[in-house]
Amino acid sequence: MITPLQQTAGIAVSDLMRSMVETIEERQREEQEKANGTKKDDAVRTNPQPDESQRVANEKISAYLFGAMKPDPDAFASLVSRFSAALGITQDVDESNFSFAQRLQDALTLTQGFEKTDAQGKATTISLASFGVSQLQVVDVLNNGVNAKTDPMAALAARIAERAGLTGTEEDFGAQMSEAIMAARATLPRNVSELEESTGLEELGISASAMIAAIANPYGDQARAVKDALNDRAQGTLFMTRETLKVIQRLEDVADPKSKEELQAERGEKRIGEINDAEVAAEREEDIQTRDAQGKLEDVQELQDVVKEHIDASADEKADGAAGQGPADMSSEIALISVLAATPAEEAPPAEGDNEPEGADAATTPADAENEAEKLLDAQAAVEAAGTDILPISVDENGLYALLKKKAA
Numbered sequence: 001m002i003t004p005l006q007q008t009a010g011i012a013v014s015d016l017m018r019s020m021v022e023t024i025e026e027r028q029r030e031e032q033e034k035a036n037g038t039k040k041d042d043a044v045r046t047n048p049q050p051d052e053s054q055r056v057a058n059e060k061i062s063a064y065l066f067g068a069m070k071p072d073p074d075a076f077a078s079l080v081s082r083f084s085a086a087l088g089i090t091q092d093v094d095e096s097n098f099s100f101a102q103r104l105q106d107a108l109t110l111t112q113g114f115e116k117t118d119a120q121g122k123a124t125t126i127s128l129a130s131f132g133v134s135q136l137q138v139v140d141v142l143n144n145g146v147n148a149k150t151d152p153m154a155a156l157a158a159r160i161a162e163r164a165g166l167t168g169t170e171e172d173f174g175a176q177m178s179e180a181i182m183a184a185r186a187t188l189p190r191n192v193s194e195l196e197e198s199t200g201l202e203e204l205g206i207s208a209s210a211m212i213a214a215i216a217n218p219y220g221d222q223a224r225a226v227k228d229a230l231n232d233r234a235q236g237t238l239f240m241t242r243e244t245l246k247v248i249q250r251l252e253d254v255a256d257p258k259s260k261e262e263l264q265a266e267r268g269e270k271r272i273g274e275i276n277d278a279e280v281a282a283e284r285e286e287d288i289q290t291r292d293a294q295g296k297l298e299d300v301q302e303l304q305d306v307v308k309e310h311i312d313a314s315a316d317e318k319a320d321g322a323a324g325q326g327p328a329d330m331s332s333e334i335a336l337i338s339v340l341a342a343t344p345a346e347e348a349p350p351a352e353g354d355n356e357p358e359g360a361d362a363a364t365t366p367a368d369a370e371n372e373a374e375k376l377l378d379a380q381a382a383v384e385a386a387g388t389d390i391l392p393i394s395v396d397e398n399g400l401y402a403l404l405k406k407k408a409a
Contacts, residue, residue: 075227075230075231075234076214076218076223076226076227076230079199079200079201079211079226079230080211080215082199082200083104083199083201083208083211083215084100084104086189086195086198086199087104087107087108087111087188087189087195088107088187088188089103089104089107097215097216097217097218098216100215101212101213101215101216102159102216103159104212104215105212106156106159106160107184107188108192108195108208108209108212109156110181110184110185110188111185111188111189111191111192111195112191112192114126114130114185116185116186116188116189116190116191123182123185123186124182124185125178125182126178126181126182126185127174127177127178127181128157128174128177128178128181130181131153131154131156131157131181132151132153133151133153133154133157135168135173135174135177137151137154137157138154138157138158138161138168138177139168139173140154141154141155141157141158142158142161142162142166142167142168143168146158157177157181160177160180160181160184161177161180163180163184164176164177164180164183166180192208195208196208199211203233204226204229204230204233205229206225206226206229210222210225210226211226214226245275246275246279246280249275249280250283253287258287259291260288260291260292260295263284263287263288263291264288266284267284267285267288268281
């Protein structure tokens with residue numbers, strides 16, 4: 001057997017050896033620094049301590065990302081643990097589910113049947129008389145066990161006595177039973193409503209009795225109902241989380257809007273760390289259409305600006321011409337007339353039974369062409385003489401030459 005003194009000597013020797021090794025390493029480091037001509041700054045050796053506020057913020061962020069958003073792998077077991085802890089009861093290693101549920105039911109019976117404190121705030125006095133049983137009934141259960149005729153409250157009192165180490169042979173058995181019952185009630189919640197609210201059963205729509213039944217038979221109907229309620233709540237939490245992420249994505253898009261080309265390049269892609277479902281895809285397509293419509297509106301606005309500038313310039317030219325600066329320049333209009341006049345008319349297909357030769361032109365002769373040219377020159381001269389007069393040009397079935405003839409006449 002190693003004495004405490006020998007243990008202390010061993011610890012002292014190991015500390016001395018560690019100190020010697022550290023001293024040797026420090027001297028070797030200093031000699032190497034002198035040989036290299038460099039000296040290490042003492043500030044570098046000091047490990048920087050993180051800011052306390054930053055550490056708290058990081059813990060909150062980690063708890064949100066990896067805690068609240070992380071689904072519970074066994075929500076039923078967590079609920080059982082939370083429920084039993086609220087009643088101050090833990091399941092033993094070799095204890096069966098039925099026995100564990102029985103102890104929970106005893107605690108629930110005390111919570112539901114007896115007030116924790118009276119009107120003055122003092123602990124409520126609870127005795128076997130409050131249970132409605134006698135000492136003989138409790139002693140009979142302790143000696144002979146429970147049968148079909150046993151009073152449930154006598155069986156409860158007997159279980160409390162066994163947990164308190166009472167056998168029924170004590171002279172003041174009644175007084176000790178009262179103390180044991182009051183001690184058990186003191187560790188329980190104020191009432192059943194408080195128990196269900198603190199453990200989350202109220203939110204799930206499950207009563208404390210149904211929870212105990214689910215614990216007694218984890219594969220029964222009550223347990224299945226509890227698990228279904230937990231799954232529904234988990235799905236609701238996940239849905240709210242997804243909707244929250246979508247709202248954050250929309251706010252980011254508003255703060256940093258993307259161009260039409262960027263949205264088209266990201267079309268169909270699954271962006272990591274973001275929600276990518278049908279609703280988000282539809283919103284992106286709508287954004288692309290909105291950007292496209294905005295581009296077209298900008299083009300129309302630019303065209304309207306150009307037309308407005310042209311109209312203003314034309315008005316200024318007309319005003320200058322009216323002030324006596326000479327006739328307006330009609331070269332562009334005349335050039336347009338010349339272009340339209342030089343455009344060959346579309347030939348109509350010959351009618352059936354027409355025996356006219358293919359190379360002959362029945363509608364036009366050299367003399368007619370000469371006359372038409374003279375009339376065109378007369379029309380141009382009339383336009384030049386008109387000065388600032390506006391000649392509306394409209395090509396219809398009458399033909400360009402007919403309009404020029406009418407203007408010249």
